[in-house]
Amino acid sequence: MYLLRRIAKAQQGKAWEVASLLSKVCGSYEENGRNKAQVFVSQGLPGTPNVVYAEWTQETIEPIRPSEVPEAVRDLNAQMFPMLTEPWSIEFYELVTPEKLTDRNLS
Secondary structure, three states: OEEEEEEEEEOOOOHHHHHHHHHHHHHHHHHOOOOOOEEEEEOOOOOOOOEEEEEEEEOOOOOOOHHHOOHHHHHHHHHHHHHEOOOOEEEEEEOOOHHHHHHOOOO
8 A cells, every 4th residue: 555645835825725726636536536635734833834735545556647637637736736836746655564564574
């Protein structure tokens, strides 16, 4: 299983608007079968301000073909991108499980 994290660095004062749009993007993918995502904002706390994150898990990592991207996602991304300070990025993490540790003789 994998944890995926999408990172959107928002312009000053736009983090909550970006979070709203990113929540809708995640919802569109969830309607097409992707696991539920959590969206959170780094603002007003220690850490990098004006950053919005979405995290979800997947059993496998496979590319998404352009034809598989919901039309709503295209529209929402077009609204969100002008509010970002740089292109969004995505991080991939493999979750550690007892089985994976056993497979590596680390249990």
